[in-house]
Amino acid sequence: MREVFTVSKVRVATTSLAGCFGCHMSFLDMDERIVGLLEHVEFSRSPINDIKHCDPCDIGLVEGALCNADNVHVLKEFRENCKILIAVGACAINGGVPAMRNHFTLQECLEEAFLDMIGVDNPHIPNDVEIPLLLSKVHPLHEVVKVDYYLPGCPPSADAFVKVLTDLLEGKEPSLPKSMLHYD
Amino acid sequence: MSKFIKIDGVEVPFEEGQTIMDAALAADIYIPHLCHRPGLSPHGSCKLCTVDVNGRAVSSCTMPASEGMEIENDTPALKKVRKTITQMLFVEGNHLCPSCEKTGDCTLQAVAYHLDMLDGHFPQFYPRREVDASHSSLVIDRDRCIMCELCVRASREIDGKDVFAISGRGTGRHLIVNSPTGKLGDSDIELDDLAAHICPVGAILIKDHGYEVPIGRRTFDLHSVAETDLEEVILKKSAHHDEGEERDPNEGGVYGV
Numbered sequence: 299m300r301e302v303f304t305v306s307k308v309r310v311a312t313t314s315l316a317g318c319f320g321c322h323m324s325f326l327d328m329d330e331r332i333v334g335l336l337e338h339v340e341f342s343r344s345p346i347n348d349i350k351h352c353d354p355c356d357i358g359l360v361e362g363a364l365c366n367a368d369n370v371h372v373l374k375e376f377r378e379n380c381k382i383l384i385a386v387g388a389c390a391i392n393g394g395v396p397a398m399r400n401h402f403t404l405q406e407c408l409e410e411a412f413l414d415m416i417g418v419d420n421p422h423i424p425n426d427v428e429i430p431l432l433l434s435k436v437h438p439l440h441e442v443v444k445v446d447y448y449l450p451g452c453p454p455s456a457d458a459f460v461k462v463l464t465d466l467l468e469g470k471e472p473s474l475p476k477s478m479l480h481y482d
Numbered sequence: 483m484s485k486f487i488k489i490d491g492v493e494v495p496f497e498e499g500q501t502i503m504d505a506a507l508a509a510d511i512y513i514p515h516l517c518h519r520p521g522l523s524p525h526g527s528c529k530l531c532t533v534d535v536n537g538r539a540v541s542s543c544t545m546p547a548s549e550g551m552e553i554e555n556d557t558p559a560l561k562k563v564r565k566t567i568t569q570m571l572f573v574e575g576n577h578l579c580p581s582c583e584k585t586g587d588c589t590l591q592a593v594a595y596h597l598d599m600l601d602g603h604f605p606q607f608y609p610r611r612e613v614d615a616s617h618s619s620l621v622i623d624r625d626r627c628i629m630c631e632l633c634v635r636a637s638r639e640i641d642g643k644d645v646f647a648i649s650g651r652g653t654g655r656h657l658i659v660n661s662p663t664g665k666l667g668d669s670d671i672e673l674d675d676l677a678a679h680i681c682p683v684g685a686i687l688i689k690d691h692g693y694e695v696p697i698g699r700r701t702f703d704l705h706s707v708a709e710t711d712l713e714e715v716i717l718k719k720s721a722h723h724d725e726g727e728e729r730d731p732n733e734g735g736v737y738g739v
Contacts, residue, residue, distance in 0.1 A: 385601065388578070392572070395578065397606070398576075401608075441606070479598070482580050482586065
């Protein structure tokens with residue numbers, strides 16, 4: 299019996315790419331409502347449980363923009379494994395604050411951060427092979443993979459997360475009422 | 483005897499010389515728009531006010547109303563077209579709402595909310611545009627400029643100064659300033675000018691008045707852009723430098739409502 303129950307749960311994966319984890323914090327702002335949610339949902343890869351890789355899922359929530367090669371790799375893993383992919387928050391939707399570096403060349407950004415900035419100790423641009431290569435420009439998710447739904451906000455409110463997930467669990471098209479639609 | 487046009491089946495009176503937009507606004511019918519403002523000559527550039535008149539698409543802010551017009555305005559098809567136009571406006575500039583002082587007071591954002599826009603749909607342009615902070619009390623952030631020319635017309639027609647113009651073509655189009663250096667600080671714009679306050683987005687901002695009204699209590703946090711009496715609400719914001727004005731802490735105040 300237990301196995302049947304487990305299988306019937308909707309599997310959700312979440313990740314933060316070039317974001318601030320603010321969307322995840324806002325997700326957790328649903329407080330005790332997460333208990334009710336867990337009646338119907340179980341988490342695959344997510345910073346909440348620290349599972350490192352995505353297995354086949356129903357819903358993927360992706361926060362943050364794409365700023366390095368690892369972000370692109372993770373996003374593609376999500377797209378391959380998630381039936382429904384949701385771009386969560388301003389960065390995922392239009393690049394947001396990380397995309398403000400697009401006004402400058404990558405070289406200018408690195409020099410400012412690691413060589414020229416006030417208080418830099420031992421100035422050098424990090425080049426460890428473990429560090430993912432940076433993309434020359436920051437991109438929103440839909441420029442690389444197909445995105446099924448968008449949840450705007452910086453961050454989206456906990457109510458907005460609950461509304462969209464509830465709609466999907468009930469088999470409806472997710473829709474945000476005007477009161478929950480914010481880009482800021 | 484009054485003449486009438488029909489907007490979405492409703493009879494709307496008009497006077498000779500009024501545009502479809504004029505007649506609609508007088509009848510409290512909202513036609514989405516960004517570059518139009520009563521009192522300034524119509525510009526017809528943003529195309530958000532596109533309506534179908536007897537089956538033909540026209541800009542309602544420039545088309546004179548005439549007897550017998552059957553106009554479609556609030557239809558799913560037009561909403562879709564307007565949403566696409568708004569998405570194009572978003573991706574061709576740098577509209578990063580979370581880091582913009584104008585968020586919540588921005589008409590572009592409010593129109594996008596009204597049209598249920600969730601994303602930009604198109605690839606982002608991320609254009610490189612110049613900031614001009616040379617003026618002591620105003621700043622131009624061209625990242626947000628939508629080339630609506632409201633400041634251009636306000637300066638020319640109301641302030642009598644001709645401070646602004648749009649120059650260049652295509653993606654190179656940008657706001658220029660009429661001064662020997664091209665800098666706003668060397669122009670004759672003043673804080674009391676309408677041009678300093680008319681920007682529907684955050685391209686022209688007043689210095690030293692940032693974040694006076696918290697996000698969540700700003701104009702379009704409390705009102706829909708479709709409310710046709712919003713002009714008064716927005717005008718109140720221009721009174722920001724009238725010191726000593728009492729304000730209700732629950733309703734915006736100087737910069738909000």
